[in-house]
Structures are given as C-alpha cells and as structure tokens.
Amino acid sequence: MYNWGQYVPGNSIIHRLDPRIKILSVIVLSVFILKVGVNAGLLLSVFMMAVIFMSRLTFQRVITSLRPFIIFFILLFLLHVLFTAGTPIVRFSFCGLSITHEGLYRGLYITWQFMFLVTGASILTMTTVPSDLISGIEGILKPLRPLGVPTHDIAIMLSLALRFVPTFLGEIDRIKKAQMARGANFKKGKMIKKIKNITSLALPIVLSSFRRAEETATAMEGRGYKRGPRTCLRNLRMSSADYIALVLMVAMMTGIQLMAL
C-alpha cells in the first residue's frame, strides 16, 4: 500500500488535540478553501503552515503525502489551462487549443485549492492514531443518533473493517497462489483470458471472506457482544487547548466571512 498520511508518532500540541476538533477543523477548512477568494486563501495557507509547524511534522513529510496526487494535479491544471476561454498567450495551431490568461490563473488557483485539501487531510491522519479517529468520528456522528443513524454500529464496523484489510490481503495472495499452482496465468494472455482468470479468483475470495465474516460474528457473539450503550477505554475529553483551538477556528472563519476576503 502507498505510504500516504500514515500516523507519525509524536507528542506535539496538534497530536494531543481532541480528534473531534481536528476532524471538524479539516471539514470546515475544506469547505472554506473551496469558496473563498485569493486573499482569504493565502491567509488559510499561512494558517496551515503554522499548523504544520506546531505539529512538528517535517515539511518533507507533508510534501511526500502529496505525491500520490501529482498526476491528478497536473491533469486538473492542464484541463483548466487549455479549456478556459479568454485572451490567449500561446496558441497551438495543430490542435486548435490555446493557453489563455484566464486559464492559467484558474488552473493555478484550483490546483492550489486541491493541494490545500490534501495537505489538511493528511495532517489530520498523520497526527491522529486510527483508533482515536474512529472514536472521533463516532463523537461527531453522535448528533445523528436521534435520526436513527446507528453511530455506534458504524464505529464498530469501522474497526472490524480495519482489522479485515490485512487479513483479506493475505487471503487474496493465498488464493492467487493456489490458482497459479493450478495453471492460471495472471500476467500473460489475451484480454478475455485475463478477465476469466480474474473471475476465477473472485469466487473463492468472496466465499472465503463470507466465512471469515461469519466466524468473526460468531466469535463476537460467543464473547457476549451485544449492541447497545457501551463504555470506552479512553473517553474523549475536551481540554483547554481544544477549546482554544475551537475558538480560534470559529474566530478565523467568521473573520473571513465578515470581511468577505
């Protein structure tokens, strides 16, 4: 798997913030960056730099987390540069396309917005342990509970799924080898043959996964798992730093909104 935004152990102030605050901040920032203009955008970027600094993550690490997106950045940029109408700077006679002033500006702006989004999300996951993220998500979903959204079940399913991922990876590898031992070739052959080979993988994989899930459910029932209110090993509690962060976020967003930057 790609090494994207994986948790980086640390004890900075950002690491210690309540996961609910961090998740909400990322959501709010992502929404704002998409609707504000250049001035407020620069302000938000400076804020993001400050957060990176406070989290004691090296800039190099943050840049690395952008790497899987590079192709998308380039594509998005080119799309806007080439297809926005306006005053042309360079014209390509062979395909009738031209780079326009407006396109260049728009392309840079949108690409940078997108980079901001990715950076924000990766800082969140780099400074928060997955289990804290899960309880954070559960905490955030809590208000939906009266609407009948099974927030607790969702949190449990999330941790089950986290546990299943490596198990299934191993399982897929095992079944693939078993089919190869029976003469299946996944590398060579015609397209149709390749697709057929892959379906020969899918059936045993799905069946064995059902068995795994069944076993897990039985094991949970056997240990007396019951749905309903539960306690937690580590309860989320807001500290003064969390309240300061909350106030800071609210102040900044209202500021941007009021000044209409």
Place this chain on the structure above:
Amino acid sequence: MAGKISTRGMSYAAMFGAMTALGAYIIIPFPLVPITLQTFVMYLAASLLGGHLGALSQIVYILLGIIGLPVFAGGKAGLGVLIGPTGGYLIGFIIGAYIIGKMMESRKHSGYVWIALSLILATVVIYTCGVVQLLVVAQLSLQKAITVGVLPFLIGDAIKIAAAILLITKIKSRIQIKKVSND
C-alpha cells in the same frame, strides 16, 4: 436507517467495506483507462447483503478512506477526496448500493435481466452524483465533466457489470446468506 442490524450483518458489512477498499488496489490493465474493482465489489455487496447493509458497507469503505487509509482510487485518502472534485462518485456508491439492494430485495428470485437493470441503474446514479460534484467543485462545464468523468469508464463498467451478474448468480446459488436484518 433502522437500527436493527445483527452482529452477523455488521460483520458482513464491515467485510464488504474492507473488500471494496481492496478492490481499489486490484487494477486490471485495459486500453485507455485501467479498471479498478471498487464498483464491482459494491455491486456484489449490495446485491448479496441488501439495501441497508449494502449502503452501510459503502459508508464503512468511505470512512476507512476518511480516517486516512489510502483506499480511494489511485491510493488516495482523506476527507479532501470526498469533498474534492471526484468525491461525488463515492457518495454515489452509497446511494447506488441502496438502490441495488432494495431492487434485489423486492423480488424473491431475481433473474439476469433484473440484476442487470439494477446494476445499470446504480451505475447511472453513481455517474450523476460524480458529475454533479465535478461541476460544482472542479467548476467544469457539463460537457467537459462528462468527457473526463463518464465516457472513459463506460467500457470498463460494461465488463464489470457483466462479470458481476455472473458472479452474483453463482454465489447466490452456493451460499445461503442468513437473514441479517433482525436481532
């Protein structure tokens, strides 16, 4: 969503959530655009588990991505993807799964045609959600959004739907999925 899910149902939904995540990593090289198997797994999840659990499995998948597992197409993750230009497809997965599941539940025995119909309908819903978000977030025009966001994937989808129909009927004849919607 009714709060009536058994432990077994939760386990199944979690399993398909994890499988969808892995589906993003199984890339079949194909001319023009490589095919990934997320939607393929989603088709299976929804038609085997039904509407509620099918949709839940996709919610689990998306949450896995949000908390930072690089499980979205191309090894991406995070909330940025959901809110970003291509996030609409992911939201479409949830709605699509619900539609497939409900359509399957509505008939005792669904034949090839009914399965195909529900999968195609869900695929249309996924693209609609995807294109709407492309329009809003990437600020593309409708024509551009369809050119980059729908057309390149259609052949791959046809293949995936065909394979999914075969697999669904095969699996349904092989295992009896225990009733998962009551405690």
